[in-house]
Amino acid sequence: MKPTRILTVDDSASMRALLLHALTTQGFEVEQAEDGQQAFEWLATNEVDVVITDINMPRLDGFGLIEQLRDTARHADRPILVLTTESSDEKKRRARDAGATGWIVKPFDAEKLATAVRRVAH
Template sequence: MSKTILAVDDSPSMRMLLRAALTERGYAVAEAEDGVAALEWLDSNAPHLVITDINMPRMDGFGLIEELRTRPRFRDMPILVLTTESSDEKKARARQAGATGWIVKPFDPEKLASAIRRVSH
């Protein structure tokens, strides 16, 4: 059975790039356009990993990570942040919220795959 990854990004083209890179490597990919949509999907699904953007409408990546970490079934799930942001302050805030790792856009599919392998258990 393939592992499911939830890709959360408000950019349809970024979700498409993630889907292509991940399905090519054998993952099943679900998509959400922001934190609110992600939480709705997560109410009835449990992926192996979440990849989220930071800057999104309705609920940003920080809010999504913080909310997931309050829920027992998502407390230990790996969450990778995929964003154009690269400031140390944003990285520290993501780590504080509970992010497992950080990848800067545009992403390299191989680096993304190795980051996923590194945080998956």
């Protein structure tokens, strides 16, 4: 069976390395982008099953990325999980209103993250 392909979007190189290790260990195929803008441009010509994005990023933040993807027919139903240190209800509500599929608070648990990815992957 083809592995689930994930795009992680985070401006922290350390967090990208941690996510890469955690997700590939769980059997996922992982692509990575450094901010929302790079992710959006990459997704214009590439396909993934699930996007996992941080919120606070330069150029285009997580909210902006979600909004732009939801305005694109190809990505209107793409599962998008927000993975963030933000814990405020206001930010969570904003992510949900923008079209996020789920909200995960850092520091993440690799097992819980993998379970969430499997649940939302189409």
